[in-house]
Amino acid sequence: MxxxxxxxxxxxxxxxxxxxxxxxxxxxxxxxxxxxxxxxxxxxxxxxxxxxxxxxxxxxxxxxxxxxxxxxxxxxxxxxxxxxxxxxxxxxxxxxxxxxxxxxxxxxxxxxxxxxxxxxxxxxxxxxxxxxxxxxxxxxxxxxxxxxxxxxxxxxxxxxxxxxxxxDAVIGLPSVVTFALADPNFSSLVQALTAYDYPQSFVGLLSIPAGSAPSPFTVFAPVNSAFESLLEELGVNSLYDIDEQTLGAVLSYHVVVSVNQMSNTLSDGMVITTSLAQANPSIADLTFNVGDNGEGILTDNNGRTSNIIAVDVQADNGIIHAIDTVVLP
CATH class of the missing domain: 2.30.180.10 (FAS1 domain)
Structure with a gap:
């Protein structure tokens, strides 16, 4: 791309x-x-x-x-x-x-x-x-x-x-979690990832090193304003007002396992199978398209769209692309 x-x-x-x-x-x-x-x-x-x-x-x-x-x-x-x-x-x-x-x-x-x-x-x-x-x-x-x-x-x-x-410290090889924790633009994402004691810890999963399944990972990471808009859309005050199962499903819908999907490998009309869709075939995949102005756009299961606003934050065990809207299964 x-x-x-x-x-x-x-x-x-x-x-x-x-x-x-x-x-x-x-x-x-x-x-x-x-x-x-x-x-x-x-x-x-x-x-x-x-x-x-x-x-x-x-x-x-x-x-x-x-x-x-x-x-x-x-x-x-x-x-x-x-x-x-x-x-x-x-x-x-x-x-x-x-x-x-x-x-x-x-x-x-x-x-x-x-x-x-x-x-x-x-x-x-x-x-x-x-x-x-x-x-x-x-x-x-x-x-x-x-x-x-x-x-x-x-x-x-x-x-x-x-x-x-x-x-004052050695900078170890970063995981996708490293960047989520380090970058204040992802503080709401970190809050969501750690909001509950999920059956599968998202932090633990996304810290699995390169070479060990199910890494590598591709994460479409909503920035803070995306979560603010989601709360407004759902009519709730905080992420803790979203039940554990629903929030866990939403987060899984932003993760692709066993793939390091760099931006130059994305193409117009490409179907992206997320971790949630992989585990639940009834859930539709994400669709990637190129907008009229050359921007990357994801379309979710509900026909909602999210712009990809930053690409190719490369970790040792995967890659992050920042998006401006939380996608929903």
Whole structure:
């Protein structure tokens, strides 16, 4: 599918990429001095990061011309990460896994802190669900936080081949739940997912890692205003006024299992079988169409429509597309 969607501005990051070209070779900042790896090696609090780069061979990559932006976890951040995964040292982590985790801290181009806004960028980590680069959510409401788990403690450390921002936590490989929790535009969705003790926990289901059934997942995620409109449509005051069975069915109608449905694989008239429709053949599938202005539109079982307003938030175990209306089975 080719550029069918209007992108929701508040969800996406506008990056100002600075390159080392002939125009700034003599400015004393971009292209002179130590590489990212050199700077890290000269910083005592980044010694574990340097060891990790050496173990994975990424020290050579981040010593090359670049340009790169590196979110550099401190030694304390690595200690906490190792504890969280019941590891005692970097050697306990398979090299391929450690490599991908480190790449989740690397963005191509130089991203200065003053160019960051709330939204998504792409890291160099590869999704197990798609084989493409993963997304990272950046929140600048109170400092700078990545994926809701890691905050910048020292910004804009300039190297000859990029920029380093030192962070206080390792940014693990994200699930679709990671982005739902991190992105405030999905706070009502999180409330719905956790409103009841569902027979099948939605958070547990959508946290199943890549490579384990029934992942990967495609989630058509209603933004907060979509839930506000739903409450008004149903004449209720809160999500808790919707009974557990009904709300659970509605949520299942937004999830597709065993598929990482990227936007470029959607086509006009395509039928999308949701988790709910798969379990209940009497429930109609969603239908995807392209609107007159090139926008993506979902039509539900009741003939109601929902615009797809942001696409391809790529997690390790699936993908999210944001929609402006809750679809109903």
């Amino acid at each position: 080719k550029n069918y969607f209007k992108i929701l501005p508040i969800l996406f990051l506008s990056l100002f990429i600075i390159s080392c070209d002939d125009d700034n070779d003599d400015d004393g900042v971009c292209c002179a001095g130590s590489s990212i790896v050199d700077l890290a090696s000269q910083t005592e609090s980044l010694s574990t990061l340097v060891s990790a780069l050496q173990v994975t061979g990424l020290d050579a990559t981040l010593s090359s011309p670049g340009a790169f932006t590196v979110l550099a976890p401190s030694n304390d951040a690595f200690d906490a990460f190792l504890t969280s995964i019941n590891a005692t040292s970097l050697e306990d982590i398979p090299v391929d896994v450690l490599t991908n985790v480190l790449l989740n801290h690397v963005i191509i181009g130089e991203v200065q802190s003053n160019s960051l806004t709330n939204g998504y960028a792409s890291t160099q980590a590869i999704s197990g669900a798609s084989g493409t680069n993963m997304s990272i959510y950046i929140n600048t409401d109170n400092g700078v936080t990545f994926n809701g788990v890691s905050s910048v403690t020292s910004a804009d450390v300039v190297a000859s081949n990029g920029i380093v921002h030192i962070v």
